[in-house]
Amino acid sequence: MEIRLRVEGGVSWQGRPVPGDRLRSLLTALAAAHPDGAGSAALIRAVWGEDLPAHPLKALQILVSRARGATAPEVIERTPAGYRLGLAPGSVDVLARAELARAADAALTAGEPVRAGAHARAALALGPEPRARRVLALADSRLGRFGHDLEDLEELVAAEPRDEELQAALLRELAATRGPGAALARFEAIRRGLSEDLGTGPGPALQAVHRELLASDRPVRSGVAHAATSLLGRRADLEAVRGMLTTARLVSIIGTGGLGKTRLAQEIAATSTRPAVHVVELAGVSAPGEVAGAVATALNMRESVSRPGRRGLPADLPSRVAGQLEGAPSLLVLDNCEHVAGAVADLVAFLLSQVRDLRVLTTSRAPLRLTAEHVYALGGLGADDAARLFRDRATAVRPGAVVEESDVALLVERLDGLPLAIELAAATVRTMSVPQILARLPDRFALLQGGDRSAPRRHRTLEAVIDWSWQLLDAGAQDALARLSAWPDGFTAEAAQSMLGADAPGAVAALVDQSLLGIDESRGLPRYRMLETIREYGARRLARAGRHAEARASVRAWAAGACREYLRGVYGPGQLDVLDALHREEATLADVLREAFERGEMDVAVPVFAALVSSWLICGEHLRIVDSFGPVERLLTGRSVPPELEEEARAGLSILAVTWAMLPVSSPLTQTHRVLADLRRQPGRDPVVSALTRIAGQLADAPGRMAPLVPIRLRGLAADPDRLTAVVAAPFLALHLENAGDPAGAVHTLERSLGRMAPEDPPWLLANHHAILAQLHGQLGQFEASRAEARRALPVLERLGAVEDVLQCRAVIAAAALAAGDLAAAESALREIAAQQRRGRGLGAQVAVLLGLAEISYARGEVSSARALLVEVGRRGDDARALSLPAPDGLDPWALVTRAATLAVRTRHDPDTPDVCQDAFDDLVRRARRASDPVRRDYDFPVLGTVCFALAAAGMLHDRLEPVDVAGLLALADAFGYNRFLPSLAREPLAGAVAARDPLALPAATRALAGHRGADLVPLMHERIGLIARAGSS
Incomplete structure (x- = not known):
């Protein structure tokens, strides 16, 4: 959460003090009256008191406006x-x-002390809060975090002398820091005070602590093992389980093999403050009837011979175990319960019913299914902790080993963060490099062997760990695990049923119970996932059974059917829900599409491609559309589309053809246009697909976006009598006009189209109009309008999952804040974009963010920081690839605009680096001359305009150019429709500087370009840049 308004310790807004006592009083009163607000009379009293103004309501209105x-x-x-x-x-x-x-x-009431403590600390960071102080003290006590300021606890207890939970926390703190004797003395004082004041005694919470204190002088520990190496990356898990054990009597650590459940349980046992701690290893127990005997042996009891009871147990043995545990508050750890889960459940249920102060911790791959059970699902290590574990263990076996961060990050990700797998991989560093390990990872079960000799045999190889779980499955569940491994990115219950039939629910439940399948609900409906290690184990079993091809065919058949269903609603009013479902399956569908292309399976490839390419169009993933040109052309070569696939083919190929038409001249889509020509003869079912097909047909013979036919036909389509055709075509026309240097015309096109939209149109169409308008207004320097349009687009774009379009809209909002001089808001927005960019693919928003942050750093006087950001801008710009003009010669539009914007920023803010600016100026002149060469077949006119502006600004500041040359370049920038997304690209300061030197230069240059637009301007730019280049070299 981001605090924007502070009313304590001085009223401030986004870090800046709010001026004026009355403004501060108003904001403070409104905060106190949240959420309902306050009446005008109450606010007047709060602000003016008895000294009322002549017209109170009017004065209040004025004050609100000022606020x-x-x-x-x-x-x-x-x-x-x-x-x-x-x-x-x-x-x-x-x-x-x-x-x-x-x-x-x-959170504390719900038994989650870790979360409770985090919330309490966050609250206290914002100021004094008595409730938070109490919660923090209790949470830390439950987690065994002692060593606090005793005076603070004493103060809390003094304020609430009858709060037994606080009293109990104080006693435990005293025992940990001053010894049990001090705590027992304090307990006696509490008992005496309650007796004298109220005639009562201590309650259950204090009595439980008293029993712990009495037994703590005689601590009992059995079966507790102390590890030879440190436990890395499990601090949060330790605290979470400890916290659960403070309120839950039975906690089960559940997870697949190799996660470190035993190690975690042993650490909890070793650090427990309970007087008696017993750890019982059950892996060696081979029959259910041996469970109670194993526990009795661990407790150093002699098992008596008696008549057999349920499950073959001696009838009195569970009672004797309960009697043994009754002697002191105890923690009983039962490790590796999955193969005897039923017997463990029976014994634990009995013990909990008989022993008052007993806590039970189990580790298992399957839960016990008892009412008292609280499950803690242990996951893999996080990326940083997993990498640290690998480095620690690898350098221990070979101290001189070279361990590159990028290699390690990839390795631990591929190993699912499984500690055992990571340690086994680290052990191989003795004889192999990390890249060699990565190369052999596809055969991980042969690679990861020979672990710690002191470990149990089932933990010495990765395959043995999974084998242990495999042997616990019945034949049906084993078959299901093997077949379900064919899904590359998880599956739904319905998808499993498509593969397994009626046996699916039971088989899936069995695999979940054994922690071989996880359940992911992060994106709505439950989804089942296998760790990559388990999936590869299942794939090996599937291959051995000769059923891999059959399982993959089942996945492809499901994908084709699912995509036909998606296509029925992807352009309808329920578009958002359809895209949610499609995005959940996108990784699987992409894998299926690749396989179907390779196999030439048209019945799978056509519907899956149509669904995916529709999603890419809607979510702005244009590069992915371009990347599919080749595979689709190869699929269609020499083939026709069967009648049952015509609707799906029409949906997919029309998007491909329209995208092709909006690009520079490229290889023709011969097969796509051939098939589309046949499909256009029959009307489609979906009106949006029909509109796209019409647009594709109109542009089929246009040789690239620079062709004169393109704007003519797009204008006709955008004015088409068919309303839906017109509103689908309008964004394509707007993008063409923007690239042609007419952003104002693009704005007019979209605003006119908005008037023709209807409520039943898909949400994407409306959001797309607003998103493009946001970009166009920003390009024109109309920042308030751009911010308003971006805010209209964002809710739908975020819901669609259009990551890059969302980032672009947020960049527009940040640019508006920057233009308004609100540096704090701009920085906050830019940092948020930077944090989200890991999910995006393009570099455009990344470069814009860095340039914006550099502007902010310069504005704050942080020159070294700004310069470092501009260096990073240069590096990213060199790596950029634009959809519009992929160029390997350094003339990619993003590379050009990055260099131009960087030069403009340096020119405005950093005039003390003339050498750097000079080099950048000369480099940009050379690139500009090549980029404006009339023999080139494609241009991005706004980018050329930005280049002209940057050269004009730098040439003016450093006296490299005469005012007439600066004016000529600025006039070209205006005519090209250059982008003004940064303060350093603002036109007015440069125009003013030119006018101060030569008032007639800019008007004359502007008149000279009258009637020229787009391609007409390129030779004029080339000529002017050539003159500048020659003048510079002379």
Whole structure:
């Protein structure tokens, strides 16, 4: 949560003090009245007190207007009775603090001390909060975090002397820091005080602590092992399980083999503060009837011979075990329960019913299924911890080993973060390099062997770990595991049923129970996933059985059917839900599509491609559309589409053809256009697909986007009598006009199209119009309009999962804040974009973010930081690839615009580096001359305009150019429709500087270009850049 408004310790907005006592009083009163707000009369009293103005209501209205100006328009909202804060509670310090305190209290009540402590600390970071202090003290006590300030605890207890939980926490703190004697003395004082004051005794919580204290002088430990190496990356898991054990009597650590369940349980046992701790290893128990005997042996009991009871147990043995555990508050750890889960469940249920102060911790690959059980699902190590574990173990076996971060990151990801697999891989560093390990990882079960000799045999090879779980499955579940391994990215219950039939529910449940399948609900509906290690194990079993081809055919058949269903609704009113489902399956569908292309399976490839390419169009993944040109052409060569696939083919190929038409001249899509020509003769079922097919047909003979036919035909389509054809065509026309240097015409096109849209149109169409308008207004320097359009587009784009379009809209909002001088808001927005970019593919937003941050750093006087950012901009720009003109000669549009914008930023903010600017100027002149060569077949005119602007600005500042040359370049930049997305690209300062030197130069240059547009301007630019280049070399 980001605190924007602070009302304690001085009222401030986004880090800047709010001026004026009355403004501060108003904001403080509104925060106190959240969420309902306050009436006008109450606010007047809070601001002016008895010294009322002549016209109180009018004065209040003026003050509210000033407050909005000093903060933001949305900060104060009107209500029928007065006003209220329009900010979310998480944006206001006092409200966020109260909300965090409530969340901390709720988490503690729910038995989640880790989460409770985190919320409490966050609340206290915002200011004093008594509830949060109490929760933090109790949470830390439950987690065994001792060593606190005793005075703080004493203060809390003094404020609430009858709060037994606080008293118990104080006793445990005293025992940990001053010894059991001090805690027992304090308990006696509490007992005496309760007896004298209330005539009562200590309650259950204090009694439990008292029993722990009495037994702590005689601690009992059995079966607790101390590891030879440190436990890495499990601190959060340790705290979570410890926290659960403070409120739950039975906790089970569940997870697949190799995760380190035993190690975690042993660490908890070794650090437990319970007087008695017993660890019982059950892996060697071969029959259910031996479980109670194993526990009795671990407790150093002699098993008596008695008549057999249920499951063959001696009838009195569970009772004797319970009696043994009754002697002191105990923790009983039962390790590796999965193969005797039923017997363990029976014994634990009995013990919990008989022993008052017993806590039980189990480790298993399957839960016990008892009402008292709280399951802790142990996952793999996080990326950083997994890498640290590998480096630690690898350098231990070969101290001089070269361990590159990138190699290690890839390796531990491929190993699913499984500690055992990572340690086995690290052991192979003794004889292999990390790249060699990566190369052999496809055969990981042969590679990862020969682990620690002190480990159990089932943990000495990776295959043995999975084999242990495999042997616990019945034949049906084993078959299911093998066949389901054919799914590359998980599957739904319905997908499993398509493969396994009626046996699917039971088989899936069995695999989940044994932790061989995980359940992922992060994106809505439950989805079943295998770790890559388990999936490869299943694939080996599947291959041995000779059923791999059959299983993959089943996956492909499911994919084709699912995609036909998606296509029925992808352009309808339910578009968002359809895309949710499609995105969940995208990785699987992409894998199926690749395989279908390779196999030439048209019945699979056509529907899967149509669904995916529809998603790519809607979500702005244009590079993926371009990348599919070749595979589709090869699929269609010498073939026709069967009648049953015509609708799907029409949907996919029309998008391909329209995208091709909007690109520079490229290899013709001969097969695509051939098939589409046949398909256009029959009407399609979906009106949006029909519109796209019409557009594709109109542009089929246009040789690239520079062809004169393109704008003519797009204008006709955007004005088509068929409403849907017109609104689908309008964004394509707008993009063409923008690239042709007419952003104002593009704005007009889209605004006219918006007037023709209807409520039943797919949400994507409306959001796409607003997103493009946001870009266009920003390009024109109309930042308020661009911000408004971006905000209209964002909700739908975010819902669609259009990652790159979302980032572009957020960049527009950041640019608007930067243009308005709101550096804090701009930086916040840019940092948020940077944090989200890992999910995007393009570099455009990344470069824009870095340039924006450089502008902010310069504005704050942080020159070294700004220069470092510009160096990174240069590196990223060299790597950029634009959809519009993929060029290996350094003339890619993103590479050009990056260099131009960097030069403009340096020119404006960093005039003290003339050598750097000079080199950048000369480099850009050379590139500009080649980029404007009339023999080139494609141009991005706004990019050429930005290049002209940057050269004009740098030439003016450093006296490299005469005012007439600067004016000529600036006039060209205007005519090309250059992009003004940064303050350093603002036109007015440069135009003013030219006018100050030569008032007639810019008007004359502008008149000279009258009537020239787009391609007409390129020779003029080339000529002017040539003159500059020759002048510079003379």
